[in-house]
Amino acid sequence: MKANYGYLDGSGEYFITIDTDHCTECTEHGCVAACPAGLFEIIVDDYDDEVAAIKEEHRKKVKYDCGPCKPVTDRPPLPCIAACPADAITHSW
Amino acid sequence: MTTATKEYWRWKEYNWHDETMDPKGADTITAGVDIGSVSSQAVVMVNGELYAYSNMRTGSDSPDSARKAMNWALEGTGLKPDDIHYTVGTGYGRVNVPFADRAITEIACHARGGNMMYGSTVRTILDMGGQDCKAIHCDERGKVTNFLMNDKCAAGTGRGMEVFADLLNVSIEDVGDLSLAVDEEPPPVSSTCVVFAKSEASSLLREGWSTNRVLAAYCSAMAHRVVSLLERIGVEKDFAITGGIAKNSGVATRLEKELNLVSLKSKYDTQIAGALGGALFAKALVEKQRKKGG
Numbered sequence: 152m153k154a155n156y157g158y159l160d161g162s163g164e165y166f167i168t169i170d171t172d173h174c175t176e177c178t179e180h181g182c183v184a185a186c187p188a189g190l191f192e193i194i195v196d197d198y199d200d201e202v203a204a205i206k207e208e209h210r211k212k213v214k215y216d217c218g219p220c221k222p223v224t225d226r227p228p229l230p231c232i233a234a235c236p237a238d239a240i241t242h243s244w
Numbered sequence: 245m246t247t248a249t250k251e252y253w254r255w256k257e258y259n260w261h262d263e264t265m266d267p268k269g270a271d272t273i274t275a276g277v278d279i280g281s282v283s284s285q286a287v288v289m290v291n292g293e294l295y296a297y298s299n300m301r302t303g304s305d306s307p308d309s310a311r312k313a314m315n316w317a318l319e320g321t322g323l324k325p326d327d328i329h330y331t332v333g334t335g336y337g338r339v340n341v342p343f344a345d346r347a348i349t350e351i352a353c354h355a356r357g358g359n360m361m362y363g364s365t366v367r368t369i370l371d372m373g374g375q376d377c378k379a380i381h382c383d384e385r386g387k388v389t390n391f392l393m394n395d396k397c398a399a400g401t402g403r404g405m406e407v408f409a410d411l412l413n414v415s416i417e418d419v420g421d422l423s424l425a426v427d428e429e430p431p432p433v434s435s436t437c438v439v440f441a442k443s444e445a446s447s448l449l450r451e452g453w454s455t456n457r458v459l460a461a462y463c464s465a466m467a468h469r470v471v472s473l474l475e476r477i478g479v480e481k482d483f484a485i486t487g488g489i490a491k492n493s494g495v496a497t498r499l500e501k502e503l504n505l506v507s508l509k510s511k512y513d514t515q516i517a518g519a520l521g522g523a524l525f526a527k528a529l530v531e532k533q534r535k536k537g538g
Binding site: 152153154155158159160161164166197198211243 | 352381388
């Protein structure tokens with residue numbers, strides 16, 4: 152399942168997508184420790200799979216919470232994506 | 245002197261049960277309770293068949309709304325809440341359903357309910373709720389494969405439509421049909437914010453636009469708004485709309501036109517999709533529990 156967390160507003164679309172089919176195979180959960188803003192958590196979803204998700208309190212402000220990892224120039228790889236061995240995480244912006 | 249003010253946004257609350265069914269002694273009686281931000285529904289299923297439901301406005305106290313919705317669904321059926329073997333709570337207030345055995349997100353419940361309402365061929369479900377909008381992609385079993393939810397602003401939601409109904413003094417149930425009664429489709433108002441859209445509509449009325457034309461401009465903006473959500477997950481046939489806005493022909497027709505698709509129609513009430521999905525999950529869970537228990 153592709154779980155999109157985030158929103159669209161007048162300024163654009165801001166979604167972090169987690170492909171939970173890839174996520175279930177992961178035992179490392181590196182995204183949780185890698186995110187400096189602490190956006191990620193491991194949950195048991197509606198189908199009883201253990202998967203990564205974006206915490207509720209961050210879902211409506213991902214644009215701002217992810218901002219420090221997204222400088223305008225010389226942008227390094229995002230820590231959450233780099234820490235995910237399953238290639239399960241993508242950002243829409 | 246007090247003046248009675250008509251609440252144009254207020255939609256009709258109702259309950260229903262199948263008088264041809266006898267639930268006494270049924271193997272499995274399950275329920276789904278969907279506590280949304282604007283409306284609450286309770287659905288009771290008997291042996292996997294829809295038996296009863298209620299649809300009412302959510303109050304300020306979610307546990308109380310859940311109890312009221314359930315009691316109203318059971319009214320006149322002879323069943324008591326204790327007769328229900330398993331209950332799933334869903335929706336915005338799912339963790340506040342005191343008698344629920346489990347809470348499941350409305351995304352999963354709408355997909356499951358949509359699968360029963362529209363058949364196993366449905367792949368894309370748009371749930372236009374009171375204060376959010378969800379685009380769901382699901383497989384033939386009603387399992388979610390992709391979803392996207394926008395609950396950051398009221399644009400593209402039922403609440404936004406209620407605001408317009410009140411502004412234009414048009415009953416919420418008439419908005420859709422009146423918006424279609426225009427000779428020429430006007431350009432949409434702002435689709436990014438209900439507050440902006442409302443002030444734009446006030447200006448248009450002052451310019452001499454008819455009520456129907458303003459309604460058409462808003463329904464068009466709403467359809468345009470949700471199309472961008474749907475496009476992010478990719479629209480695949482068959483397509484269905486659930487939630488209260490599915491009953492608004494003005495939005496549904498314009499949405500179909502923008503997507504170049506005809507949405508599936510169902511004999512079920514579109515507002516009960518979440519609660520129906522909850523009751524279906526409840527049935528699967530109680531059967532699993534029984535199997536485990538021997």
